[in-house]
Amino acid sequence: MTGSNHTITQSSDLLLRALVELRDTFAATQEHLPAESLEDFSRLFEGGNRLEAMLARATADIDNHDLMNIFAAIRGYAELLQEDLDAQQVQLSDSLARLLKALQSAQPGSGKSRDSGDKRVIESEPGYILAVDDLKENRELVARNLSRIGHFVVTAASGEEALRALEQSDVDVVLLDLLMPGMDGREVLRRIKEHPDWRATPVIVISGQQDMDGIIECIEAGADDYLFKPFNQVLLQARIKAGIERKRWHDREEQYRQQLERNEKFIRATFGRYLSDEIVTDILERPEGLELGGDLRRVTIMMSDIRGFTTLSEHLAPAQVVTMLNRYLGAMTDIIMAHQGTIDEFIGDAILAVFGAPQHRDDDADRAVSCALEMQAAMAQINEVNEAEGLPVIKTGIALNTGDVIAGNIGSERRSKYGFVGHAMNVTSRIEDLTAGGGILVSDSTLQSLKGDFLVGDCQELKVKGIEESIVVHQILGSAL
Amino acid sequence: MTNQAPVLLVEDNELNRDMLVRRLNRAGVEVIVAGDGQQALDAMVSEQPRVVLMDMNLPVLDGWTACRRAREDPRISHIPIIALTAHAMESDRLNALQAGCDDYATKPVDFPGLLIKIEKLSRA
Numbered sequence: 001m002t003g004s005n006h007t008i009t010q011s012s013d014l015l016l017r018a019l020v021e022l023r024d025t026f027a028a029t030q031e032h033l034p035a036e037s038l039e040d041f042s043r044l045f046e047g048g049n050r051l052e053a054m055l056a057r058a059t060a061d062i063d064n065h066d067l068m069n070i071f072a073a074i075r076g077y078a079e080l081l082q083e084d085l086d087a088q089q090v091q092l093s094d095s096l097a098r099l100l101k102a103l104q105s106a107q108p109g110s111g112k113s114r115d116s117g118d119k120r121v122i123e124s125e126p127g128y129i130l131a132v133d134d135l136k137e138n139r140e141l142v143a144r145n146l147s148r149i150g151h152f153v154v155t156a157a158s159g160e161e162a163l164r165a166l167e168q169s170d171v172d173v174v175l176l177d178l179l180m181p182g183m184d185g186r187e188v189l190r191r192i193k194e195h196p197d198w199r200a201t202p203v204i205v206i207s208g209q210q211d212m213d214g215i216i217e218c219i220e221a222g223a224d225d226y227l228f229k230p231f232n233q234v235l236l237q238a239r240i241k242a243g244i245e246r247k248r249w250h251d252r253e254e255q256y257r258q259q260l261e262r263n264e265k266f267i268r269a270t271f272g273r274y275l276s277d278e279i280v281t282d283i284l285e286r287p288e289g290l291e292l293g294g295d296l297r298r299v300t301i302m303m304s305d306i307r308g309f310t311t312l313s314e315h316l317a318p319a320q321v322v323t324m325l326n327r328y329l330g331a332m333t334d335i336i337m338a339h340q341g342t343i344d345e346f347i348g349d350a351i352l353a354v355f356g357a358p359q360h361r362d363d364d365a366d367r368a369v370s371c372a373l374e375m376q377a378a379m380a381q382i383n384e385v386n387e388a389e390g391l392p393v394i395k396t397g398i399a400l401n402t403g404d405v406i407a408g409n410i411g412s413e414r415r416s417k418y419g420f421v422g423h424a425m426n427v428t429s430r431i432e433d434l435t436a437g438g439g440i441l442v443s444d445s446t447l448q449s450l451k452g453d454f455l456v457g458d459c460q461e462l463k464v465k466g467i468e469e470s471i472v473v474h475q476i477l478g479s480a481l
Numbered sequence: 482m483t484n485q486a487p488v489l490l491v492e493d494n495e496l497n498r499d500m501l502v503r504r505l506n507r508a509g510v511e512v513i514v515a516g517d518g519q520q521a522l523d524a525m526v527s528e529q530p531r532v533v534l535m536d537m538n539l540p541v542l543d544g545w546t547a548c549r550r551a552r553e554d555p556r557i558s559h560i561p562i563i564a565l566t567a568h569a570m571e572s573d574r575l576n577a578l579q580a581g582c583d584d585y586a587t588k589p590v591d592f593p594g595l596l597i598k599i600e601k602l603s604r605a
Contacts, residue, residue, distance in 0.1 A: 072589035
């Protein structure tokens, strides 16, 4: 750019002289001119004044685009006047001809030197760029440079305008001048990085070489990149490209995150009623540990029911039965979940829960036994409330058995649930039949699986239909302290 | 029959804009003006000009972007656009055509040539 300006100033002397000559000729002959031509002349000279003022500036400050527009305007008026002038106005016509000739040789773009800068163009996915700069020339230069390679560019002349532009569209990269009157670049950056929707939008800050501290401050405040003024346009394109790529990465990541969130919501909704929050979180954290296809697992199975419930309920109103059951099942559910048990189902007054699926832990049996003890302990309070409401006192028996079951989504396509099948389930049910009100019976396999100490009472043998050997069951009296 | 709606001139440099308006008026062409790309799009929608003369280096919304948007907007996508580009910027011209401009004229414009282009596109 600077090189081409050099050419302009060299040939501009000729042009300025031609303008002076035209002025003189005009001054001497103007009374013969029609009003329209007078107006054209005054505008032409206005252009001349601007041109002079512009050429008086330092070469580096000259905006080629403005210069080109002034040239174009002067030339337009000169041509127009030449067409309109009488054949008699030879002097003026000659002056205009000389001006046009001078314009032609001084014209930006007439020499080969223009547009001879770095011709490399950085290929990039098109992006939506917001260029913020209080100086019009800078905004236009950037806009031209970036739109030419396919980006969509919006410009803002102030911090306030920039924030409005961000609100209106999904910007990929912000190009931000730091020094602006009013809301400056730092403040715009701060607002962008504080805004939940804009935070991820890459910001490239622009400042003078002397403002190193400002740049550092901005990088610390979250700016993604920087450019020192005056910057190379190819470097700008490269940084913009990098910014767009970063933004696209973020967008994809965000999409992926939202998908995960939806999956997590789905899993929580599906399992939340059966599993404790902790187990659901575990599954979500280690999704590979959960195969719903069905697999063999060693679990501790818990069955609990209210002794003589059927008989009891015959003497109560249906609403009373439901009130009493819900109070009981609600309290038990809380305790089971607190012990990370999986409630498989409620069958009337009976509860079927499993410890060790879908997530196996080393202390599955211990938690199951502690859970059973706590469930029995909680009955006192439940019965207190029952009695206060004139409802019968209830007693429960709990059976625990440890064995291999198949765990998985069981059912048809229309209706399926996470459930368990296997011989160990049947055995648990048989043990449950033996429990007395207030008691806890565990199979020998559960007792063998315990790591902690518990108070163990009498043992008895149990014949189970379908298997040869009998099973030994033990009474649990409490936790050993 | 030639469409007699006005011609829309989009130019932010008022010196050059006034000159072109005067010359076009003198040649019997009715002209309305816009100073930036956004104004241009608004004017295209409300005034339905027969041809648009658009400078490419515009504030707010540049000419290339305005052009692309105009081509995507069914209300104005049919209006022919002549890009006004800098003389030596070959790339500007190519990009103007790529952005959907129908023709271009380099600045400073060859005025008789510009009039011919306007008439040609008005009839199209």
